[in-house]
Amino acid sequence: MGKDLISGLGDGARSNRRAAKVAESQYRMVRFENVGMRYGVGPEVLSDIDFSLKPGSFHFLTGPSGAGKTSLLRLMYLAHRPSRGRIGMFGRNITKLKRRALPALRRRIGVVFQDFRLLDHLTALENVALPLRIAGARKDEIEKHVSELLDWVGLEKQIHARPPTLSDGEKQRVAIARAVIGRPSLLLADEPTGNIDPDQGLRILRLFDELNKIGTTVLIATHDRGLVSRFGRPELHLEEGALTFRPGLVADVPNETAKGAPTTPEPAATPKASTAKTA
Amino acid sequence: MAQKYDLFFRQAASGRFVPLIIGAMVYLAALALAGSMAIGQVIETWSEDLRGTLTVQIPAGDPAAGGASAQINSALSILLETPGVDWAEPVPVDDINSLLRPWFGEAGVPDDLPLPALIEVQLLPGAELDAAKLGQHLDQAVPDAILFDNGAWLQHLVRFARSVQWVAGIVVALVGGTAIAIIVFATRAGLSVHRRTIELLHTIGAKDGYIARQFQYHSLRLGFAGGILGLAIATVTLIVLAILAEQAGAGMLPKMSLTWEHLIVLGILPVASALIATLTARAIVMRALREMP
Ligand SMILES: Nc1ncnc2c1ncn2[C@@H]1O[C@H](COP(=O)(O)OP(=O)(O)O)[C@@H](O)[C@H]1O
Ligand SMILES: [Mg+2]
Numbered sequence: 001m002g003k004d005l006i007s008g009l010g011d012g013a014r015s016n017r018r019a020a021k022v023a024e025s026q027y028r029m030v031r032f033e034n035v036g037m038r039y040g041v042g043p044e045v046l047s048d049i050d051f052s053l054k055p056g057s058f059h060f061l062t063g064p065s066g067a068g069k070t071s072l073l074r075l076m077y078l079a080h081r082p083s084r085g086r087i088g089m090f091g092r093n094i095t096k097l098k099r100r101a102l103p104a105l106r107r108r109i110g111v112v113f114q115d116f117r118l119l120d121h122l123t124a125l126e127n128v129a130l131p132l133r134i135a136g137a138r139k140d141e142i143e144k145h146v147s148e149l150l151d152w153v154g155l156e157k158q159i160h161a162r163p164p165t166l167s168d169g170e171k172q173r174v175a176i177a178r179a180v181i182g183r184p185s186l187l188l189a190d191e192p193t194g195n196i197d198p199d200q201g202l203r204i205l206r207l208f209d210e211l212n213k214i215g216t217t218v219l220i221a222t223h224d225r226g227l228v229s230r231f232g233r234p235e236l237h238l239e240e241g242a243l244t245f246r247p248g249l250v251a252d253v254p255n256e257t258a259k260g261a262p263t264t265p266e267p268a269a270t271p272k273a274s275t276a277k278t279a
Numbered sequence: 280m281a282q283k284y285d286l287f288f289r290q291a292a293s294g295r296f297v298p299l300i301i302g303a304m305v306y307l308a309a310l311a312l313a314g315s316m317a318i319g320q321v322i323e324t325w326s327e328d329l330r331g332t333l334t335v336q337i338p339a340g341d342p343a344a345g346g347a348s349a350q351i352n353s354a355l356s357i358l359l360e361t362p363g364v365d366w367a368e369p370v371p372v373d374d375i376n377s378l379l380r381p382w383f384g385e386a387g388v389p390d391d392l393p394l395p396a397l398i399e400v401q402l403l404p405g406a407e408l409d410a411a412k413l414g415q416h417l418d419q420a421v422p423d424a425i426l427f428d429n430g431a432w433l434q435h436l437v438r439f440a441r442s443v444q445w446v447a448g449i450v451v452a453l454v455g456g457t458a459i460a461i462i463v464f465a466t467r468a469g470l471s472v473h474r475r476t477i478e479l480l481h482t483i484g485a486k487d488g489y490i491a492r493q494f495q496y497h498s499l500r501l502g503f504a505g506g507i508l509g510l511a512i513a514t515v516t517l518i519v520l521a522i523l524a525e526q527a528g529a530g531m532l533p534k535m536s537l538t539w540e541h542l543i544v545l546g547i548l549p550v551a552s553a554l555i556a557t558l559t560a561r562a563i564v565m566r567a568l569r570e571m572p
Contacts, residue, residue, distance in 0.1 A: 077482055081572050099487075099569070107484035117479045131483040182484070 028052040028088060029186055029217045030076060035085030037071055044083065045071050047241045053219065055185070058212045060228045061221040062246075063238035069221040072238065073188050076219070077111045078102050090185070107135060110179030110216075114191035116171045118163040118178075124150060125159045128177040135182065149177040153207060169200030176207055180216070187211055189220045193227060205231060287473045287493055297465050301505025301556070302512070304458040305548050308451045309513035312548075315447035316541040322440045326433060333400040333410065334427040335367075335417065339393035347396050350421045354398060357420055361413055363406030370397040458552060462502070462559040466494060470567050477568075487568040494564045495557050502556025506549025513545070 030053040037046040046068045053059065061069050074080040075087060078094065087094050090108060097105070118127045125146050132142045150159055153173035163171050172192060179187060189208065193201030205220075205227060212218045219236075222228065228235060235246040335354055340347030351369055358367040375397060376388045388394075402408060414426040470477070480490050517537075537545075 079478060079482060079572055099572075102572075103481075103484045103486045106482060109482075111482050117475065119476065130480075134480065134483060134485045134489055178483070 029055045029057070029090065030219075031088040032075075033086040033088075035075065035082045035087055037068075037075060037080065038083045039071075044241075046075075049085070049243050051236060051243055051245070053186075053217055055217055056212070056215050058209070058218045058233045059220070060231075060233055060235045061219055061238065062223060062225075062228060062235050065223060067238040068241070069223075069238055070190055073111075073190050073219070073221055076186070077109050077188055078106055107131070107182050108184050108186065110182065110184035110187040112172070112175050112179045112187070112189035112192045114194040116163070116168075116175045116195075118171055118174055120163050123160045123162055124155060124166070124174045127163070127174055128181055130178060131182045145181060146177070149181055150174075153177050154203075167200075168196045169203065172196055172200070172204055173207070176204065180211060184216065186217045187219070189218075191222055192220060193222065193224060198226075201227060202230075287469065287476060287497070297461060297501045298505035298508060300461050301458055301502055301552055302508035304454045304461075305506045305509025305552050306513045306516075307509075308454045309510055309545055309548055310516065311447040311450040311454070312545060313513070313517055313537060313541070315444045316537060316544065318440045318443055320536060320538065320541075322437050325436065329429040329433050331402040331404065331406065332429045333402070333408075333413075334429060335398040335400060336425045336427065337396040337398065337421060338423045339395050350424070351396055351398065354417055354421050354424055357417055358398065358400055358413075361408070361416075363402050363408045365401045365403045365406075367398055367400045370399050455555065458502075459555060459559050462498060462556050463563055465501070466498065466560045466563040467567075469494060469497075470564065477571075481571065487565055490568060491561050491564040494560045498556040498560035499553050503549055503553035505556075506552035509552075510545065510548050 030051075032049045032051050035046065035049040036044050037049075038044045049072065061072065063069055071080070075082055076089070082095060085095070089105065092105070094105065119130070122130070125143075128146045128149060129142045132145065147156070147159060150156055153176060155170060155173055155177070158166060158170060163174065166174065172195075176192075179189075187208065192208075193204055196204070201224070208218050208220060209231070232248045234248040237244045237246055335358065337347050337350050337354060340350060355367055355369070358364055372394070375394055379388050379394075383389075410426060410428040410431065417424045417426055477490055
């Protein structure tokens with residue numbers, strides 16, 4: 001049964017929904033147990049972190065600057081190893097994984113950064129294609145997927161533009177297309193709207209919302225209170241090293257709304273509480 | 280769609296700097312190798328000519344008393360009786376004159392210059408001969424006759440030439456080591472400049488080998504460009520040296536030349552520098568990536 005879940009998740013976002021039901025309580029997309037993290041020999045920037053994310057859930061990760069949001073995300077996108085505790089992802093204990101096994105796991109995680117991290121000398125198309133190219137996908141397959149995605153983020157006219165000629169909002173949409181081109185089951189975003197104006201920020205959050213509706217698990221770090229209250233999703237709040245769960249202001253059941261209106265930008269979320277529990 | 284190896288280096292600063300240094304290194308290596316191979320060639324030619332030969336010098340006789348012909352004859356008979364000697368013949372006067380011509384110029388050797396006579400002796404292949412004993416023997420029969428053991432002289436010359444070749448080898452090794460050090464520094468600099476891009480590539484699922492190939496390919500191009508540059512300048516240098524040697528007088532300098540095999544060895548230098556650059560970059564990058572999460 002655990003195997004089924006893992007291969008199901010690997011098939012991409014659509015099957016996540018099915019997996020979500022299977023996984024309901026026993027299996028988790030992300031599960032942190034007593035996790036501690038430090039940079040080098042410095043002090044712990046995260047201590048005793050305990051929480052889990054259900055497949056198909058949507059959370060904000062909030063907290064003041066320096067609280068450790070970026071650090072927590074880095075643990076999740078496997079850019080940093082915890083100094084203690086246990087992290088499970090997709091039902092696997094990643095604290096015990098060999099380096100060799102990481103690329104395959106990373107391909108199931110999409111990441112969006114505050115500073116976009118696009119390669120300036122590549123076109124929008126090439127930037128979005130990068131994960132597929134790295135995975136060795138066929139050229140015609142790449143082109144088709146990439147232009148579809150650029151359509152979806154509203155950049156069909158800027159396919160051949162290079163990042164320096166794009167606005168920040170456009171850059172972030174290219175970055176989102178790149179993050180989801182591999183159909184990840186987990187999407188992590190670190191202050192994705194931090195560098196762009198509020199209108200564009202809203203547009204970007206709607207993209208995340210659409211992805212969530214087709215089953216992608218979403219976690220967005222932000223300190224933008226306005227955005228959080230507007231979307232009414234549950235929060236994981238980090239402050240002084242402690243993580244607390246705050247239910248969203250609007251009650252919702254994401255998996256059911258998803259069936260009805262896959263592209264509605266209207267926020268409608270929050271799983272049946274206790275998706276995350278406090279440390 | 281873009282090329283396969285374009286993630287970091289479409290406009291890298293190391294693009295001009297590193298090939299220049301590699302070029303200088305390949306230039307030095309090419310000259311050291313060419314020198315070493317030319318010396319090897321000279322040794323071989325001389326060895327072929329002189330292996331198993333002796334030369335006997337008989338002092339010039341009084342022309343009034345018929346020159347040195349009596350001494351030559353008695354020396355010849357002693358030589359021909361010596362076991363191991365294949366043949367012994369006086370060197371014709373014309374040959375001696377032509378050997379001396381470079382020192383006297385076009386006017387030629389003055390007729391009244393008393394020249395010693397030379398006898399060339401060829402030993403049977405593999406013959407062992409006690410040169411000192413034969414020398415004593417000759418000296419008793421023909422006072423002031425001198426025996427030159429060309430084999431012994433050749434051995435000293437070969438030993439000298441071999442040590443020159445060793446020095447050339449050390450130069451090539453040092454130059455190779457320096458080139459590797461330059462590639463190491465350039466690659467480390469590249470790793471640190473592109474740290475964030477590397478992290479991004481890891482994040483989107485790149486394997487270490489994929490990232491390393493980006494660096495390798497860049498390094499390969501720098502190494503090859505440097506190699507071609509160095510070899511081109513070395514070729515010009517060697518041609519100029521060859522022309523100058525020709526003009527200095529072929530008779531005074533031992534004939535130095537490079538064979539086709541030698542030219543192929545020199546031609547391999549850019550390939551070698553490209554290969555070294557590639558492997559060095561790969562080793563450095565793979566090691567650095569292994570330290571990353
Ligand atoms: N690379 C790093 N090396 C050392 N300390 C770091 C590093 N990155 C972040 N920190 C420290 O970790 C703590 C949490 O930082 P961060 O995760 O960036 O917080 P946030 O994203 O919530 O602003 C801060 O005290 C910060 O100084
Ligand atoms: Mg941060």
